[in-house]
Amino acid sequence: MPLVSTASIVDAARASGVGAPAFNVLHLETAEALVAASERAGVPLILQISENCVRYHGGLLPLLRATQALAEQSRTGISVHLDHITGGGLVREGVEAGVRSVMIDASALPYEENVAATAELTAWCHSRQVYVEAELGEVGGKDGVHAPGARTDPEEACAFVGATEVDALAVAVGSSHAMRERTAVLDKELIRELRERLPVPLVLHGSSGVPDEELRAAVAAGMTKINISTHLVSVFTGEVRRILGERPELVDSRKYAGPAREAVSREAERLLGVLGTASP
Numbered sequence: 176m177p178l179v180s181t182a183s184i185v186d187a188a189r190a191s192g193v194g195a196p197a198f199n200v201l202h203l204e205t206a207e208a209l210v211a212a213s214e215r216a217g218v219p220l221i222l223q224i225s226e227n228c229v230r231y232h233g234g235l236l237p238l239l240r241a242t243q244a245l246a247e248q249s250r251t252g253i254s255v256h257l258d259h260i261t262g263g264g265l266v267r268e269g270v271e272a273g274v275r276s277v278m279i280d281a282s283a284l285p286y287e288e289n290v291a292a293t294a295e296l297t298a299w300c301h302s303r304q305v306y307v308e309a310e311l312g313e314v315g316g317k318d319g320v321h322a323p324g325a326r327t328d329p330e331e332a333c334a335f336v337g338a339t340e341v342d343a344l345a346v347a348v349g350s351s352h353a354m355r356e357r358t359a360v361l362d363k364e365l366i367r368e369l370r371e372r373l374p375v376p377l378v379l380h381g382s383s384g385v386p387d388e389e390l391r392a393a394v395a396a397g398m399t400k401i402n403i404s405t406h407l408v409s410v411f412t413g414e415v416r417r418i419l420g421e422r423p424e425l426v427d428s429r430k431y432a433g434p435a436r437e438a439v440s441r442e443a444e445r446l447l448g449v450l451g452t453a454s455p
Contacts, residue, residue, distance in 0.1 A: 178243065179252040181276035182306045184219045185343060185400050189376050194394040194450030197221035197378075198443055199258060199404035201228055204436040205411065206242045210249050212443035216453035219252035223402065225259045226280075235268055243273065256308075258402070263296055276306035278345070278378075286331070294339040301340070308378055308400070310345040311335045324349075326365060329372050336375055343400060345378040348393075359384040363396040370397025378402065383409075387449045394451060401450055407439050414438040 188195035200206045200222050213220040222242055229235045239255070246253035257269045257277040266277050277300060281292040289311070297307045311332055327346040336344055346369055349361040359381070369377055376399040382390065383406035390401065414435040418425070425431060447453040 176247070176250060176252060178246050178273075178275075179219060179254050180306065181221055181254040181256050182342065184221055184252070184254055185376050187219075188452070189399045191451075192394070193452050194390070194401040195221060195376075195399050196443075196447055196450050196452060197223050197256065197258075197400050197402045198407060198446075199223045199225060199228070199402070200238065200242055201231075201404075201408060201411075202238070203241055204432055205407065205439060206238075206245050208411075208436045208440035209443050210245045210253060211440045212447065213251045213253060214249060215440075216444050216447045217251060218447055218452040219254070220447075221254050221256050221276075221400070222246060223256045223258040223278075223404075225257075225404075226261060226265060227259070229265065235265065236272060239269070239272055239274070263299075266296055266300070270300065270303055270305055275304065276308070278308040278310070279341075280310055282310040286335075290335060290338045293335075293341065297339050297341055306343070307341045308343040308345060309335075309339060309341040310380070311347075326362060327369065329365075329368050332369060333372055336373055341375065343376045343378050344373060345380050345402075348379070348398075359386075359389065361385060361389050361393050363392055366393055366396040366398050376400060383407075390449055391451070403446060407443060410442045411435045411439050 185195045198209050206222060209220060209222055224239060232238050242255055246255055255274060257274055259280045260266050260277055261280050269277060279293050279296050281289040293309045300307050311327055325347040348365050349359055377397060378400040379393060379398045380402050382401050382403045415431045418431040418434055
């Protein structure tokens with residue numbers, strides 16, 4: 176079926192009180208795994224391509240085209256979203272290539288500069304019917320920024336959304352990017368306050384470090400879009416290590432990448448149940 180919009184997935188999840196799953200693509204194997212999980216669960220999914228991933232592949236279009244093709248073949252409804260994009264050039268390239276939702280990340284800038292940069296790109300995106308997510312202040316853990324104790328100030332968040340007119344906001348509530356252990360404890364009271372005060376859906380970055388029960392509680396408190404990357408990367412790598420440890424003679428990468436792809440798919444399907452979008 177044709178690509179669906181990120182807005183439709185997020186808005187439906189928010190209205191139903193469930194999580195909108197947003198899983199990152201690193202390469203074709205993960206894209207295939209995630210689409211398969213979506214189809215087995217019978218629920219829509221947001222596939223995300225980050226700026227770091229674009230850099231790894233040496234450009235956006237090859238992986239984007241492959242991901243879009245997989246999404247268009249799905250029967251469940253898949254959107255393709257650009258994640259943590261810091262420059263306007265890559266935003267424009269993605270939009271010209273058919274992407275209809277982006278996360279503009281100017282969070283490393285001082286507040287006023289973040290507002291100005293985000294507002295300018297948001298206006299450009301909105302004039303082309305592109306959905307925009309942004310981040311107020313840096314979510315902990317990525318590239319040595321704030322500790323997991325960082326928290327979004329509700330007053331500042333309201334002002335930021337009003338000034339930039341973004342469609343969704345990533346907030347700091349106790350998660351941290353790139354965590355390898357699922358030990359984060361989230362500030363559910365802050366999530367509830369932000370949900371009540373902000374007119375846009377809340378996005379949880381760094382969800383890989385959040386255990387199942389905390390993810391469920393975060394969604395119940397008002398978190399909507401749930402971004403997961405590192406946890407699924409760890410599942411892939413762990414399966415590759417297991418197979419090569421048992422069969423060090425293997426040369427054909429399909430013999431270990433294929434099972435790793437399936438392991439990611441099964442874990443992604445399980446997480447769809449945790450988020451409330453599919454039966455656990």
